[in-house]
Amino acid sequence: LIEAKDITRTYKIGTVEIHALRSVNLNVRQGEYVSVMGHSGSGKSTLMHILGCLDTPTSGKYRLKGMDVTSLSEERLATIRNREIGFIFQTFNLLSRASVLHNVELPLIYRGLPSKERKRKSISVLENVGLGDRINHHPNQLSGGERQRVAIARAIVINPSLILADEPTGNLDSKTGEEILTLFDEIYREGNTLIVVTHERYVAKRAERIVHIKDGSIR
Amino acid sequence: LIEAKDITRTYKIGTVEIHALRSVNLNVRQGEYVSVMGHSGSGKSTLMHILGCLDTPTSGKYRLKGMDVTSLSEERLATIRNREIGFIFQTFNLLSRASVLHNVELPLIYRGLPSKERKRKSISVLENVGLGDRINHHPNQLSGGERQRVAIARAIVINPSLILADEPTGNLDSKTGEEILTLFDEIYREGNTLIVVTHERYVAKRAERIVHIKDGSIR
Numbered sequence: 001l002i003e004a005k006d007i008t009r010t011y012k013i014g015t016v017e018i019h020a021l022r023s024v025n026l027n028v029r030q031g032e033y034v035s036v037m038g039h040s041g042s043g044k045s046t047l048m049h050i051l052g053c054l055d056t057p058t059s060g061k062y063r064l065k066g067m068d069v070t071s072l073s074e075e076r077l078a079t080i081r082n083r084e085i086g087f088i089f090q091t092f093n094l095l096s097r098a099s100v101l102h103n104v105e106l107p108l109i110y111r112g113l114p115s116k117e118r119k120r121k122s123i124s125v126l127e128n129v130g131l132g133d134r135i136n137h138h139p140n141q142l143s144g145g146e147r148q149r150v151a152i153a154r155a156i157v158i159n160p161s162l163i164l165a166d167e168p169t170g171n172l173d174s175k176t177g178e179e180i181l182t183l184f185d186e187i188y189r190e191g192n193t194l195i196v197v198t199h200e201r202y203v204a205k206r207a208e209r210i211v212h213i214k215d216g217s218i219r
Numbered sequence: 220l221i222e223a224k225d226i227t228r229t230y231k232i233g234t235v236e237i238h239a240l241r242s243v244n245l246n247v248r249q250g251e252y253v254s255v256m257g258h259s260g261s262g263k264s265t266l267m268h269i270l271g272c273l274d275t276p277t278s279g280k281y282r283l284k285g286m287d288v289t290s291l292s293e294e295r296l297a298t299i300r301n302r303e304i305g306f307i308f309q310t311f312n313l314l315s316r317a318s319v320l321h322n323v324e325l326p327l328i329y330r331g332l333p334s335k336e337r338k339r340k341s342i343s344v345l346e347n348v349g350l351g352d353r354i355n356h357h358p359n360q361l362s363g364g365e366r367q368r369v370a371i372a373r374a375i376v377i378n379p380s381l382i383l384a385d386e387p388t389g390n391l392d393s394k395t396g397e398e399i400l401t402l403f404d405e406i407y408r409e410g411n412t413l414i415v416v417t418h419e420r421y422v423a424k425r426a427e428r429i430v431h432i433k434d435g436s437i438r
């Protein structure tokens with residue numbers, strides 16, 4: 001599914017160059033469950049954004065489902081993101097002026113689902129993450145872990161074939177974290193692909209294999 | 220140092236009442252190191268905001284250093300916050316348009332420290348959290364764990380007598396987390412008071428005792 005070859009990503013701050021990713025190679029098969037670990041600042045989120053078509057590498061090639069992503073138009077990339085990929089951001093990225101329900105409905109609105117069906121799907125997934133009684137709250141009326149779960153719900157409501165989760169349990173106690181991992185297991189059993197960045201070993205161990213990143217390189 | 224008596228905090232969403240804290244009693248002595256654990260949504264951040272004079276309880280009494288906080292003016296509360304309390308927010312709350320260095324200098328600017336000294340102190344504390352080479356970045360040019368460490372640096376640069384840390388290692392790998400805990404140990408050895416909310420057991424075990432919160436109550 002994923003073939004990332006010699007991916008390099010460099011940022012420039014003034015005259016200083018930061019090599020966030022250095023010639024990274026990563027292959028992930030359809031239906032695989034991979035976890036990614038590494039120190040703070042080692043390049044995990046940068047890698048995830050490139051895999052999720054949210055950022056382009058400075059150099060290197062990224063093929064997703066056989067398509068060379070670096071050669072696609074912005075519209076085509078947006079379509080792939082909306083249809084194929086469920087991205088859970090490390091910092092959630094919720095709409096602060098919309099309700100929890102509306103935040104989760106948003107990807108279904110983009111897909112043209114009728115109102116009744118998208119409400120039903122959204123409420124169902126919010127109940128699955130334990131937020132059935134928070135659907136009318138706004139993000140600033142939620143706890144940190146509740147916001148994280150809204151971000152998770154929004155990513156999985158479209159039944160994506162690829163889940164990219166960036167520290168999905170960083171704000172969750174282990175019991176609530178286990179509930180999320182149980183959901184991920186279900187998604188995995190249905191033949192979908194999961195890549196989960198985590199700093200918690202109990203989360204990493206649920207995957208088939210663990211990829212380690214250090215200073216922008218996969219070891 | 221802290222005497223919280225019958226603290227209740229209720230939120231209203233439409234007609235629904237949410238009992239975030241229910242008659243919570245908590246005493247913390249000067250120089251104590253306490254950790255707080257509990258499920259997502261159990262009331263930990265709500266409690267921390269009240270202890271940090273950032274929120275007022277719906278009912279109950281909160282005495283800090285013998286003063287009845289609920290009877291103080293907003294100016295007096297602001298002074299206490301700026302001088303006595305280092306608050307590390309679960310969602311960081313950094314100024315996005317200011318550099319990392321400026322974010323950490325801010326509390327020292329409020330205290331009237333001269334520019335040379337506050338730069339020196341800020342750079343020193345940023346080096347202590349491993350961000351010496353990130354001082355000119357803006358928060359959106361940092362990783363999640365780097366932003367968390369800026370929030371930590373900003374809280375400790377004033378040498379506060381009370382540290383309130385809300386999930387300070389949520390975005391940190393265990394090695395970087397240990398470096399932060401080592402800093403906390405130093406602050407503790409100097410006779411200061413620490414209250415640390417965490418969902419990670421290795422963090423909680425560093426404290427003298429663990430307080431458990433469930434559905435807004437301390438068990």
Ligand SMILES: Nc1ncnc2c1ncn2[C@@H]1O[C@H](COP(=O)(O)OP(=O)(O)OP(=O)(O)O)[C@@H](O)[C@H]1O
Pocket residue numbers: 134140141142143144145146171172173230231232237238239257258259260261262263264265266309
């Ligand atoms: N402004 C608000 N309006 C309404 N409800 C709120 C508000 N802020 C928090 N809540 C609710 O109060 C409860 C306690 O929130 P709090 O942030 O204290 O939880 P927490 O223990 O810190 O959770 P987490 O571990 O997820 O950060 C949550 O269920 C939340 O939905």
Ligand SMILES: Nc1ncnc2c1ncn2[C@@H]1O[C@H](COP(=O)(O)OP(=O)(O)OP(=O)(O)O)[C@@H](O)[C@H]1O
Pocket residue numbers: 011012013018019020038039040041042043044045046047090353359360361362363364365390391392
């Ligand atoms: N926009 C940017 N401009 C400059 N440097 C950046 C930018 N974004 C990230 N960086 C730097 O690139 C490095 C990698 O960042 P990344 O967010 O991928 O790390 P990470 O592994 O996800 O870390 P964490 O575990 O703390 O979330 C970091 O050292 C960071 O400072």
Ligand SMILES: [Mg+2]
Pocket residue numbers: 044045046090166362363364
């Ligand atoms: Mg990251």
Ligand SMILES: [Mg+2]
Pocket residue numbers: 143144145263264265309385
């Ligand atoms: Mg919280």
